[in-house]
Amino acid sequence: MNKQIYRLGQIFLDSAVAFLSCYLAYLIRFEGDVPPTHQSLALILPWVAIIGRLGTQTVFGIYQQIWRLFALKDSMRLLYAVKVYSISIFIVTRLIIPQSDLSFTGIPLGIVVIDGSLCFLGMAGLRLARRCYKPKLKVSPYQSSSKKRRVLVIGAGYSGSKIVQEIQRNPYSSLTVIGFLDDDSSKIGRKIEGIKVLGKISEINKLAEAYQIDEVIVAMPSASNEKICNIVQATQGMPFKLKVLPGRPEILTDTPFTNQVRDIQIQDILGRPEVILDFSEEFNGQFPSAYEQVFESRVLVTGAGGTIGSEICRQLARLKPKTLLLLGRGENSIFKIKQELSRLFPELETVTIIADIRHKQRMDAIFSIWQPELVFHTAAHKHVPLMQENPTESLENNVFGTGNLAQLAAKYGVKTFVMISTDKAVNSTNFMGLSKRLAELTVKSFSVQSETRFLIVRFGNVLGSRGSVVPIFKEQIARGGPVTVTHREMTRYFMTTPEASQLVIQSLAVGKSGQILILDMGEPVKIYDLAERMIELAGFLPGDDISIEVVGCRPGEKLHESLVNDSEQAFKTEHPKIMGVFEAMPSSDAWQEIKQELKEAIDDNLSSEQLWERAIHCQKMWYKIKS
Template sequence: MTMKYLKRGLQVIVDIYLFNLSFIMALLFRFDGLIPEEYILLFQDSFWWMTLIFILTCAIFRLYHRLWNYASIHDVIVLGTAITIGTVAVFSITVSFGAMFPRSIYLISLFLNLVLLGGYRLGFRILNIYKRLRLSKIEPKNTKNVLIVGAGNAGNMALKETSRHQEDLSVKVVGFLDDDPEKEGCRINGVKVLGSTDKLKEVCTKKHIDEVIIAIPSASQQNIKNIIRKCSDASVKTKIIPAVHDLISGRVSVNSIRDVDIEDLLKRDPINLNISQIAGYLQNKTVLVTGAGGSIGSELVRQIINFNPSKIIILGHGENSIFNIYKELLSKFPKDKIYPNITDIKDREKVFQVFYEEKPDVVFHAAAHKHVPLMEENPIEAVKNNIFGTKNVSEAASTYGCERFVLISTDKAVNPTNVMGATKRVAELIIQKLSKESTTRFCAVRFGNVLGSRGSVVPHFKEQIKQGGPVTVTHPDMTRYFMTIPEASQLVIEAGGMSDSGELFVLDMGEPVKIVDLARNLIKLSGFEPEKDIPITYTGIRPGEKLYEDLFTEQEQMSSTTHDKIFITKGTTNGQDLNHELTELEDIIKTDFSFLKKQLEVDSKTVK
């Protein structure tokens, strides 16, 4: 703290000296070195208050709070403005006091002040640039060659950021690529634009590029995908500056240069939400999210709270995950809007107590056991949580007059071949049955895998790559639908606003992706060659897995909605049969474990 004020004090002393030097030099220039005695005496009488006025003006413009080592165009403009206004202020005061020098003196002193005070400050910037240039010529043994894609504002920012930390990061920016033909051959801060992105692989080979930074935040997702694929083909490690919609949403800052992830290859352009429709059913409402500590549940909470509910209840049975999302929300939203609740949805009495006390208007039911192999080994827990937990929450919602209830389902509920899928299909049937009996608007939203969720394949692959491989894939033909967590959550919220009751909404997941292609791309984006640097091995299909997933059955007739990424079907459920089957199932999990899987198959097909 003392050093900071010492430096500022030193700057003030230097400015006092330079201001008076400028004025004396102006007098000498004006009178050809022979200053009349009257002006010498006038200067001796007035220099102290003229200096005070000028220094106060500089302080008002906060010239003593700037780091001139990193001066920008904005800083230069502020400096020029402060010096000009300071000189005008001195002129005005001298005129009002009747102690006026010839007008040319003020003009000459203004010019000299700009040169001396400006030169003194910009000298720090020039020294800083010179120091970096010297460092750039002394290349450490492990210096990484970096190529920046995008020669616009973001590219310039990336160059400055890497140059600023050049010594710490051991990096050297060797060039830019940009698809604007007018920029080819031009230089940005001394770094040349080497050509278009079509030359990426060629430039990477020729210039021995170790890392590429994609700096085009305004580009469409398709353009970004194309560039990432080119980087992947060149097997070069890739980083990216976030997209404009991520910057606007506040999710990330412009300085967040991050590693390119497989999500960047698979995600689509930002979703256009029907804000008025969503706000209509969430604004000033009490919203309850089960499984709020999970991947989808926590993202739902983040999205919902932006629509200004009166309060949001984040419910889950894991205290750590609920604490984490609660702590995150407290940093952005008022405490009286967020209510954490530790409850296990299998505890019917506690679930009903929560609904009685909180009276939620809207419920998003995201709590579920979702890991296929684990649920094959633990079918009783899958049944208790996914079926009877859903039954508890949905019946509580109906009993206490919730307006809407949205069940998060899965593509594994379509023609299920595993315990997890069968239990989620029964959960769909439960809410469809209730939709016929209740004033609550019930609906389910079905979608495929989400990238980056806990236990998903991408973090697993990353860990294997980090350890040097091998990357394990179950089968070379295994395919899955993928969607990012924010995209899935936004579409779930949108679908909730469309519901009239009993609908099964299916999200457009895009094209299915081969898991082995996912693994290869991830290896390449990490800067390695598949099979050469990181081997891929096949372990065989696990119990309950299918090679391909479907989003709807042959019996389900899909129709479009007002949103191009949301489709709808209406199922028919025999409520009497379902009640009978659920009663039997409840008895079975208490007595006969061996019969459980067979009964699940029956229950999941209780549809007319």
């Protein structure tokens, strides 16, 4: 009932504007003295205008708009509706009616122009007034007494203005924007959304102190890591809190920007720009775009509750698959990603499956029931030290589990099977890396004779993942140190979770069956330097506030990782940021024999050294057994 009254009120106001605009147009055109030949029209047309304009605007969907959200796109639609009626009434009165009544002279062009202009300005003005109107809301004594945090926004562009708009529209916001900072000299001194651009980014500390700033928001999604790093270093030791709007790969366009503002994270200052992949992009290869392959497909993600698995699910959800199957062993993590996807993508069908990939009978039933067209296999044991102490778990889960999935993918006609691998599979010195290398060879062997396209995506460390050093360093910093590093010269390749997930999905568009794909990850990063940056990011001085201790390499750990082993050769694919790896294909007949030998080695309870030798032997067997 209230909505109907509200809508009728809008129609009444538009009717009043239509009537007054037409009436005033005559008075203005004839300077208040309407000649007798036009007096009858001056009395009739305002009433006609009410019916004509309301009808035209209904056709254009004007009354489906929400006035308090009136924006440029809505104003253009309103302008088109006003113009269509004005042109129509001019044609009818000047070209059609005079053909049957020669004495009828029609409406002067000046009146049509004045009427249309007044009508558009009046109706647009009403809507803008409603948008600007902020009703006084009752707040609790606690809310009224709480002090709003004073904010500086770095970046006087689209993102910065959006943040200001959202803060100004929200009466419950605990923030108040004091000013902008921007390095564009032409913007300094000018106002955006009523907020002044106070100066350049280099003046941040001086201006923050002068205006008693509590919080600084970096609203530049396209800013380089180097620029963010410079801001972090420049504000070291300042009392305000520094936050950032995520980069373009992370940002959600359908979510308010203020809800996405977060603390500065290590990936923001890592020193390498994030790679952004376009899923709709067509390449010169033989495969459609990743979007075309995922759209309306049944997609299975194993390990869907993990860091990479859950991010792949988020990215896939935006590509509108028909069904997204979330498979994992940990019920809590699967429940969490299911709830998140249901909230963000309510139209998407998601199915939760709690299962262990080592149980072939259970996995066979899942493939039989759901008939997935695409499989993204992320489930794996990843902790190097833990797998050194529990090598049989590493081999059973990473090798046998992957073999089960690859075999079922071939059996049930899966179109594409994508396995997630790691740089630790290259010249492996630990059980985790060796198990992933054996899994790579397993998947490659199934690609020799199967119609299913089998792909392997290999990348380095993922920032913030459960097996990454980042959460470990965070905990150590939170405890006050020391931060432990195994070797001062140790390096690793790093990438963000969105980057890794996008690479996995984009492999659909460029990878040929049996290929290993790797991302152009730039230069490796020193772990010691990473520790220093994280300490600085937390607001401390490395060595003074929090110490860094070098504790020595752990069993199976290498100083430097590589993405290509001695027997492989990298080559360019159709995508400029994705490379392929060429090597001889393993035997397609070796899987059962290697699986049996590994199983016997595990059942015999061999020592770690003996089990390592047997696994290395199995690795060599792939190329000795003839197809």
